[in-house]
Amino acid sequence: MTKTIRSMAVLAATVCLAGSMGFAQSAGEAVYKANCQSCHGSAGTPSPGIAKMMGVKAISDPDMKKLSEADMIASVKSGKGKMKAMSPKLTDEQIKDAVTYFRSLK
Numbered sequence: 819m820t821k822t823i824r825s826m827a828v829l830a831a832t833v834c835l836a837g838s839m840g841f842a843q844s845a846g847e848a849v850y851k852a853n854c855q856s857c858h859g860s861a862g863t864p865s866p867g868i869a870k871m872m873g874v875k876a877i878s879d880p881d882m883k884k885l886s887e888a889d890m891i892a893s894v895k896s897g898k899g900k901m902k903a904m905s906p907k908l909t910d911e912q913i914k915d916a917v918t919y920f921r922s923l924k
């Protein structure tokens with residue numbers, strides 16, 4: 819009986835840990851999907867139409883690769899070209915998370 823309870827507690831703790839880790843990893847992903855994906859594409863590559871029409875570059879583009887995380891955060895915050903400023907719609911933390919996720923796409 820005690821053994822069962824103990825193993826259930828271990829299981830519950832494991833599930834909680836996995837759940838919270840999963841959440842931390844996907845915070846930026848959720849922000850990106852809701853606020854960036856429509857222009858930048860789900861995998862960081864815009865659709866050819868949007869790329870041409872708005873001048874969006876893929877994350878794999880050498881010009882994007884040159885940018886530091888701070889450069890990107892600044893552009894996303896205050897907007898650039900046809901990209902509207904994301905601040906104050908998104909918090910600084912959400913912007914940073916979304917940029918981190920965007921940079922993790924290749």
Ligand code: HEC
Pocket residue numbers: 849850853854855856857858872873874875885889890891893894898899900901902904913916917920
């Ligand atoms: C309405 C479409 C649109 C949305 C939504 C959008 N972007 Fe953009 N983004 C653009 C366009 C267009 C550019 C190219 C701007 C230019 O260089 O003229 C761009 C450029 C960028 C750049 C490069 C900035 C630079 O300094 O060259 C980054 C990084 C970026 N976007 C990240 C994001 C993130 C992160 C989000 C979500 C929080 C987002 N974008 C949402 C259209 C969008």
